[in-house]
Each structure stands twice: as C-alpha cells, then as structure tokens.
Amino acid sequence: MSSYESMGKQELLQLKKELDAKFEAFKAKGLKLDMSRGKPGADQLDLSMKMMDVLDSTANLKCAEGVDCRNYGILDGISEAKQLLGDMIEVPPENIIIYGNSSLNIMYDTVSRSVTHGVMGSTPWCKLDKVKFLCPVPGYDRHFAITEYFGIEMIPVPMTSVGPDMDMVEQLVTEDDAIKGIWCVPKYSNPQGITYSDDTVRRFARLKPVAKDFRIYWDNAYGVHHLYEDDQDVLIEILAECERAGNPDLVFKFCSTSKISFPGSGVAAIAASAANLEFIKKQMAIQTIGYDKLNQLRHVRYYKNLDGMKAHMKLHADILRPKFEAVLDTLDKELSSCDIGSWIRPKGGYFISFEALEGCAKAIIAKCKEAGVVMTPAGATYPYGNDPYDSNIRIAPSFPTPDELATATELFVLCVKLVSIDKILANK
C-alpha cells in the first residue's frame, strides 16, 4: 500500500468503491460496540473478587491505631492505608490524606475549595475577576469539565512526546497571575499514553509562577498501570522534586485504586506538602466526620503491601495487553503506509490516541457510529469540547472483549480510510 496523498484520483475512487462495499457489509452486521470510556472489563473486576472476603463478620476491624473502623473517628485515613497508597505513589504516608472512592471528587473539591476559600490563605478565586488554568491537549475531558463548571478560563498547551510544551508553560505562568493551575496526567497520559520525561518533571518542579496560589494538579491516575513487566515508563516523583527545587507547596498529587480494585468502590487520596495538607484538613473537618474506613481496611488487608498490589497489576496487564496490541497491530498493519493518521504505542494506561488528518475526526466517529461502534466524541479531549484541528480521537480498548475489539478496530480503520479519501479527493 502507498501513501493516499500520492495516489491519483481514479485510483482513490476505485479504492473508495472497494472500501464502501466493506463498510456496507459491516453495517449489515448490526454491531453494538463501545470504545468510548476507560472502563475495566468484567474479567479485570473478577481479579479482585477475593477482596470481598477479607472482611467478614469474624474479622478484626481495628486499624493499626487501635481505632474501631466501624465507628466514627480518624478524619484523614487509617495509617495502613496511607502507607499502602503512599508506597503506590512514592510519597511518605505523612504527606497523604485518604478520601472516599473517587480521585475526581478530590480534584473537584480541591478546585471548589480554592474558589470559595483560596489556597493556603490566598484570595478566594470567586473574588477575582479572572481565573485561568493551563490544559495540556489532548487531555482528560473530566478535568476540563471541572474547570469549565467553575467558570475558569482554559488555555490549551500542546503536548509533545515528552509532556506539555514547557517553554509555553514557563512563559505563561511567569506572565499571568490569573493562571492558577495546570491539569496533568503525567504517566501514561490520557489519552496519548505519554509519560513526562525527567526534564519535563524537573522543569515543572522549578516553575516560578507569579500567582502564589498556582498549583500543579498532578493526576497520577496510571502510576502502576503498566502493560509490560520488562518495559515500563519511569516518572520522577513530583513532590520530592518540588521539595528539592525549593518549591514544596507547588503540587497537588491525586490517585485512586479505581482501576486497581473496583471503579466506584475503591479508595482515593491526595498527596501534598505539610502546609498544603494543613490547609486542606481545616476544610475537611467541616465537610465530613470521616470517610469509609472499612473500605480502606478491606483494601489494605487484601493487597497487604506494594508488592501485593504490583502482583495484582500484572494480572490486569495480562488482560489489557492483548487488547491494546489488537488495536495497535491493526492500526500498524492497515494504516502505517497510508499517511492518513498517526498514533503512539503506549506502555501503560487506558487509552490509545489517534491523530487523523485535520478536519476528519468528527466524520470518522460519525461513520463508526453509523455502523454501531461508539467512540469518545470528537473534541472531548480538548477544553470546551473544541479540537481546533478536528483531529484527535481517543480509543479506549479496555471494556470490549478481544474479539469485539478486533471487529471494532477493523471498522475504525475502514472509517479512517474512507473519510481520509474524501478529504484528499476534495483537495485534488
């Protein structure tokens, strides 16, 4: 196969005819497949079923502090849960607060608190004329939804292969004191699967924002979510790096076990400097008497320690790896010589990101839908749902079965080809 761009008009029309026939055949199958959300498959959930047995009516329900986990008490998490999640994200337990079931909820609460009460004594953002966040793009739609909900202006910053464009980040935060934060998924990023390089993390830790209430919102969602045991990305730990750089308060780090144990029934946490945590806890003591300690205990008793969790993550990888490879191998085989899109082969995380020819993403996704395959809506990976190039498509391979994925990906590449031919023909 050769580059579509280099093909003549007649050749393309002939190819289109063949592909159209294939597309009609797909439509006739009446597919109903979903590659839209980063949702674990049922087989992944089965991996944690024995967690349902570790706390039964005969269990000792006291935590390390000697507190009865069935009752009120302990605002910021039982110590063994701080240890486990601290080990997971490479920070000391004293820099951790354990929350409820959702790191997204912690991020929302963190922004909400800044809006009503500022950050460590700063002016509440609701009293300011303008608040802005930097948003590496493509990025995570639910991050952008939080900042949009609070009326925070979002400034897109392009991703490179080693993280956000740091020249741009450094320049913006030193120029504009309305910029109060940046959303980051630093490891196996959503949606591209990019891990920030050492240089990128070091530059983050050394930012000199004019806004004293600027924070890096470091969503470490996929820290232990590798696909390959012998080929893993490594990320410099940001809290320690900020400390080394003399910027200890610069970062809020978020994590959860949503894609380790059960999404919605896991345990989430924030990590930050002592000064940040002190300010957060003042609010927390007003908001709640405490989170679900029994579920914290359930998680610790099941995984025991970081080794236990890593062993568990290998089982997830064994299920996810063939799914990722099914999609990536099909992309390689069908599209690599066509010059009608690009993609990155991630070593972990939950997504594959496809860059279509400019102006083609919406049409590709619509065409997939026409034949029964649902993708994340085009634009979702950009603030305000607006991808200015109409190019980025997020593929979530975790939920369908491998067979379903093979079919869905076959259809996807077909749609990419058809829409790309139309675009190229329109310019010939």
Place this chain on the structure above:
Amino acid sequence: MSSYESMGKQELLQLKKELDAKFEAFKAKGLKLDMSRGKPGADQLDLSMKMMDVLDSTANLKCAEGVDCRNYGILDGISEAKQLLGDMIEVPPENIIIYGNSSLNIMYDTVSRSVTHGVMGSTPWCKLDKVKFLCPVPGYDRHFAITEYFGIEMIPVPMTSVGPDMDMVEQLVTEDDAIKGIWCVPKYSNPQGITYSDDTVRRFARLKPVAKDFRIYWDNAYGVHHLYEDDQDVLIEILAECERAGNPDLVFKFCSTSKISFPGSGVAAIAASAANLEFIKKQMAIQTIGYDKLNQLRHVRYYKNLDGMKAHMKLHADILRPKFEAVLDTLDKELSSCDIGSWIRPKGGYFISFEALEGCAKAIIAKCKEAGVVMTPAGATYPYGNDPYDSNIRIAPSFPTPDELATATELFVLCVKLVSIDKILANK
C-alpha cells in the same frame, strides 16, 4: 429535698460542704469517661456485623438495573437503595439521590454549591454581599460549622417544645432576602430530642420567603431512631407537605444510615423535588463518576426492606433505652426538686439536653472535666460556640457502658449542684 433558691445561706453552705466531699471522692477515682459525642457503642456496631457477610466473592453483584456494581456507572444511586432509603424517610425513590457515606458531606456540598453556583439558577451566594441562615438553638454544632466556614451570618431562633419559634421564622424570611436557609433536625432534635409538631411542619411548608433561593435544610438524622416501640414521635413528611402547600422546591431533606449500620461506612442521601434534583445532578456529574455502589448493595441485601430496617432499629433501641433511662432517672431523682435545671425526656435520637441555671454551663462542664468526665463543650449547641445564657449542656449517653453512664451522671448532677449553689450564694 427542696428548691435551692428557697434555702438559707447557712443551709446551702452546709450542703456545699457535703457535696464537696463527695466531689473529692470522685476525683480520687481517676475517671476517664466521655459523654461528648453521639457515637454508637461497640455493642450497637456488633448488631450489623452480619452485614459484612452478605457480599462475598460468590455474590451476584448486579443491581436491579442489571448494572455490575463493581464498575463505573449509575451516578445517583442504584434503584433498590433509592427504594430502601426512600421508604426509610417516606419519600418516593424518584425524589432521592444516593451519595457516599456521610449526610454531613451532602449538606456541606449543598451549601458549597449554592455559594459557587446558586440554587436552581439564582445568583451564586459568593456574589452577594450578605448571606444569612436561621439557626434554631440549641442545635447541632456541625451544621453551624458549615455555615460559619462559608462566612454565612447565623441568626439564632429559639426552640420551643414543638420546634423553632415559627412566628420569628415566618417574620424573618418574609423581611430579609439575605436569609437563604434554616438548619432543622425535625425529629428527636439534636440536642433536645424534640420532634416538630404537625403545626410547625405545616407552617414550614407554607413559608413565603422573599429569597427564591431559600431552602429548609431538613436533617432527618433520627427518623427511625426511636427508643420505645409503643411510644414514638410522629413527624409529618415535609416533601409531601411542601408539595401540598404549593411550595415543592422549598426543602432539602438529608438522611443516612450512619447510626443504623456503621458510622463512616453507611449510605447517605438527599431528597428533594424533581427541579431541585435536576439542578443538583448537573453539578454531581462534574464532581464524580459515581459513589460506592457495592456498599449501597451491601446495605440493601442486608436490611432487605423497611421492615428489616425497623427490626434492626429495635435492637439499637434495646441497647440505647437503658442508657437514656440511666441518665434521665438520675436527673429526675437528684435534681427534680432542686429547681437548678431542666431537661426533656426524649423518645428517640442520640442526646439529652440539660438547661442549667443561667451562667452555669461552662463551670459545670469544667468541673466534670476536673473529675475525668468529658462533656460536649459549653456553647457548642449555639452558632459561633456562643450560648448567650451559658446554660445549655448536651449529654450524649450512647457511647459509655450503662455502668460508666451511671457513674458519669452521678458526677454530673454533683457538679450541677455545686456550681448552682455557688451561683445562688453569690446572689444572696
């Protein structure tokens, strides 16, 4: 025994001497007892231990909608949990949203959302010069802490034996559009154990506040928390009453299973009109992907239905009743003829409220502490911790054992007597 006020100076001095000796004997015992918080005792928690067994690794974890409760999905609660908690608080399941583990957290989030985004389209409270809440006193310190944290001015409204002073409530809400809410614990109120009368509830439902974003914050914390099977307070259901009165959007109703199953590991909910819930869900969809559905399922599978829950609450009552009676009987026996305080005999809830002579509460609590018994700090039941009469003392009898309670209450009445004598003597 006769009224202390009617006793002569010498008589009082003689009594004081005897009581002082008793007090010294108490101090010598080195007590360490806590009657400060409404915390269930370990025996109450034991009642729910079998709940730990209902979801094990062999359980079917699909809810009524057919959704796998281990995975993402269902923002506002599984339908069977809405049914159970709806039955518990006498509202239809469609008027319920199930949240996480804490109704206090829902109340906080409700106020926080109003501060940043208003109520059903009203101006966000952070854009207003002044926001005020009515606070029936004595009341719940954690309610007052939320409004204080958000800089909301709190106006005390005296409680009567049938609920808040409704003349005052009606007048204030029709005069001042800065008044946006009122905190209510309408059944077995915290701390007095008062249940609002039919007339009180009907007047609430018929309020005509000038502020369109005024809501009644109806914390139905003790709806099924009776002490006596054959002598229970009955409260008119407020949502239905508001609907009847043509004020369907006037109320937010909160509840949880914290004092039914496990505090901190229960299930909490809000009930409101369809229009209110629609506005809330828009925010909820930004804040979280969903709450812990496995814990919702665990609760439903354990209690099965309202009958199951009521049977369970009888077991709680069997444990709590002797504790309440131990305190109340001692108060009756020791203080009823002295005219140095008053109290109400509640039929449910978690507290007993003692009204000391004016200016005596702080001194009584300090004296108790001196001998090793911790009470809720004086003033806690008033906004800003400021009881203008220094009179109200909240007694929480649930956590100590009956023996400990007997001792602690004996000490308490002794301290009441000693401090009251000092006050009366100072005026003689």
